[in-house]
Amino acid sequence: QRIGYAVVGLGHLSLDEILPALSSCKRSRVAALVSGNVDKMRKVAQQYGVKESSCYTYQTYDQLKDNPEVQIIYIVLPNSMHAEYTIRGAQAGKHILCEKPMANSSAECQAMIDACQKANRKLMIAYRIHYEPFNQYIRKKIQANEYGKPKFVDAFNCQSSANPRHWRHIKALAGGGALPDIGLYCLNTTRFLLGEEPIEVSAYVYSDPENPLFSEVEEVCSWQMKFPSGVMVNCATHYNVHDSRKYRVMTERGWYELDNAYAYTGQKLTTSRADGEIVRQETVSIVPKNQFAAEMDYFSQCVQDNRAPYSSGEEGLQDQRIMEAIYQSARQNRPVKLPLIEKKDAFR
Ligand code: NAD
16 A cells, blocks of 8 residues: 655645656655645646645644545745644654755754654655665765775756745745755765765855845855765855756776766766776666655655664754854854764665
8 A cells, every 4th residue: 555645835846746756656645735825736636636635725734633544744845844844744643754955954953853753753854866776876886995995076066046036045944045955965965975974064155246146045155074084075066057966986996977966867877997007987877766756665665664764854954964064164264073973874
């Protein structure tokens, strides 16, 4: 039996990716909708076969507790609303899948973790890269030191954003600009690939003072991270350039380069290695997966098997803490140290 999801917020991500992906899931299905726009919700409900009695507004959201067809609530709202809807959802007795970034502060992240623990419900942050086969492949090769130890990573995630009235450009709603929205992927993916936690960050943030898009949130952020093994990571994110999403992991005797690394589709993996005197470069082909379907089916399986998800609330909190250190470093114009943390467990 497929696990029933309530999808909360019918914006771009829900309509273009999540609802279509649910239709192709093996373990997950849409069972309810939550939206402030009742007309839109009615049309979407008809399209996906959701009963009228399983359509809720933000005011009637808490009544989800009486809907036994819903086991998981998927929060797809502006970032500032993640904490409130996660906490209310857990109190309604449902497991929570929450979009990234987890919230706008580490205090909010902690409150979400505490509420889910208290209600004995699972909490997963929607880090789809953890369930994407190209990134999983590179992680495995790096952890096995295939071409020697990793030494240096260069990662960037950039796009353009044009509407100053959109919530992504309002600090109270978005929490920040390019960093929590798309730069987060460089941070989260690097931690995933290396399997260790940074101990120091050094950052630079800039916004064009003439551009109203960036009067509240940053346009660009670049930062470096130092890891306990000595790996150095160089990251950048930009909200005002043509789309560019790539990383290269450099190891002692080779490298892995993933183009479109954080995109929904179109990943292209190239590797290079020294083979004696010869340098061999090749493209690795891997069958792609729908990342949203993979992520939802993974969480449904965690619920069915009663086990903790890899992309836990603690995982989201750790990213939030590092982003707070990145902003602090940029503000104070100095490197900021982070506590030494043992990586909690291996990917399952
Ligand atoms: P969106 O603006 O397209 O949709 C947001 C939805 O929230 C809309 O339906 C809007 O009506 C609703 N909403 C409710 N209260 C609102 C308020 N006070 N202000 C503005 N909107 C309000 O945004 P989106 O791109 O769908 O992003 C939603 C979430 O998903 C964000 O947290 C974002 O970071 C995340 N996201 C994740 C991915 C991914 O690849 N995992 C991709 C895109 C977005």
